[in-house]
Amino acid sequence: MNNIKNKKILLYIGILIILLLIFLRFGLYFLKSDGFSGLSMLLPALLLFFNIFTVCTCAFFAAWVYQDCKKRGDDALLWAFIVFIATPFIGLLLYFLRRSETKETCPTCGHKISLKANYCEECGTPVKKEDHNVMVKQETHHLKFIVAGIISMALMLICLMGFMVYASTGNGVNTNITSNKRVWNTGVINMNYNTYIDDIWKLDFKNATAGFVKEQTMTITDADTQLLHADISCGTVPDEATLVLWLVQADVTKFVDVTNLSDPLKYPLDEFENGKIYVRLQINGVENTVSEIYIK
Structure with a gap:
């Protein structure tokens, strides 16, 4: 018993x-x-x-x-x-x-x-x-x-x-890429890896649903002197496909088309304030993409 x-x-x-x-x-x-x-x-x-x-x-x-x-x-x-x-x-x-x-x-x-x-x-x-x-x-x-x-x-x-x-239905889910809140996707992404180590964001994906947004929160410590470095290579770019880099902080929103970068991007951050910033990649049809993004 x-x-x-x-x-x-x-x-x-x-x-x-x-x-x-x-x-x-x-x-x-x-x-x-x-x-x-x-x-x-x-x-x-x-x-x-x-x-x-x-x-x-x-x-x-x-x-x-x-x-x-x-x-x-x-x-x-x-x-x-x-x-x-x-x-x-x-x-x-x-x-x-x-x-x-x-x-x-x-x-x-x-x-x-x-x-x-x-x-x-x-x-x-x-x-x-x-x-x-x-x-x-x-x-x-x-x-x-x-x-x-x-x-x-x-x-x-x-x-x-x-x-x-x-x-x-999208109710209660933030899909606005210019929002100062986290963006949520209802689609899917096929990734090889996604890491954020030592303040370096590395993303390698095969393909994604049209308009899929992958984001990473980073920190600006000196907006006057620091730059956003982005080394991005799109392996497959079908017609009209794009990859857009978005920077969002409070009411400040900037974007850059990084589909066909010949050299690594160095983007000034003097229009932003010190603190948290959303770094987003909007995937519109590009495939086999490798990226490395950091603030320095």
Whole structure:
């Protein structure tokens, strides 16, 4: 009994740790991205609750499988873990394909035996068949776990659909390239790498959705003497394709077409103030592009 109780405690602690990790992940991202700048709080909230309800759905169905396994004499903790990790959809499918028949307890030794057995495999005690010929009303056990799992799944899907619809319509998402907030994209980019180390932004991408904006926040320490250095090479430039470099700080916005740079760009920053500045690359059809941008 104590062993079963300890296993339940470990399972509850594991679920709690997963929930805490989800909150920690969002917290770290919040700090790293300047508080979701340029994004309506409804979107991260929907994503957060989607993750929470996903964990709850897995936990409730795993709890039901745990109880069902105990009733059938299977390894309850193992199957509960499989259902929780593999998501209810895959986990439950695997479980029901593998699910063993209901067993009864041998009155002599307590060993779990099949209802179809003529004797106990453990101690050899004969089993009276007349007890199995009586029709017994079958009820779904631990129905509360199934109901809670279905409710959690419904809420999970509602959050996911709400996130997708809200994001696809552009509501609450800043896509204004001249904005003094972070720009968010609804498109995609196929990158080789994107790093910002030692105040040097290196971006290497293969292609991107038309109008995709990739940005990096940099810092100006001496606007009168510093320059923005940009060494950019576009490997493939289809007709009418462009790559535009944007510099945005408060109400000051500057842009330069860097599609066909023959030499590295050195752009003066005397029109800006010391402090944070958004450096953005607007990708309009160029492909196989390598760039290195820094302020010095």
